[in-house]
Amino acid sequence: QVQLVESGGGVVQAGGSLRLSCADSGRTFSNQAMGWFRQAPGKEREFVAAIGWMSGSSTYYAESVKGRFTISRDNAKNTAYLQMNSLKPEDTAVYYCAAVFGLRVPVGKNEYSIWGQGTQVTVSS
Numbered sequence: 001q002v003q004l005v006e007s008g009g010g011v012v013q014a015g016g017s018l019r020l021s022c023a024d025s026g027r028t029f030s031n032q033a034m035g036w037f038r039q040a041p042g043k044e045r046e047f048v049a050a051i052g053w054m055s056g057s058s059t060y061y062a063e064s065v066k067g068r069f070t071i072s073r074d075n076a077k078n079t080a081y082l083q084m085n086s087l088k089p090e091d092t093a094v095y096y097c098a099a100v101f102g103l104r105v106p107v108g109k110n111e112y113s114i115w116g117q118g119t120q121v122t123v124s125s
Contacts, residue, residue: 004097009119012087016123020082022097022116029053029078033105035112036071036082038093038121045096045109049082052105060107065091087123094118 008020022034035050049071050060059071070083080097098112106112 004116006119030075034080
């Protein structure tokens with residue numbers, strides 16, 4: 001059974017950086033596309049970034065984070081990462097990682113079948 005566990009959230013001042021990690025306890029991490037989503041209070045969960053499972057695969061970003069966030073993965077460690085730089089107060093949310101088997105790299109939350117429990121990111125102004 002695949003389980004995703006996020007870590008690395010916290011409180012940071014605007015302009016600061018955080019790196020989120022998503023550890024996968026399953027044995028098929030390398031066959032899964034990984035995505036990061038976020039949900040702010042009173043808002044719907046929204047797409048942040050996604051990466052395919054193959055080495056050198058394409059990455060996708062929401063316009064609001066493009067140029068500031070970087071998604072990556074280490075298949076040997078069964079871990080995906082989200083490096084977040086130049087953080088803004090509007091980035092405050094619970095961040096979730098998600099996984100789906102296959103070659104496609106979805107950006108829609110309904111296309112992901114496995115979810116972590118989330119980690120809180122708070123950016124103060």
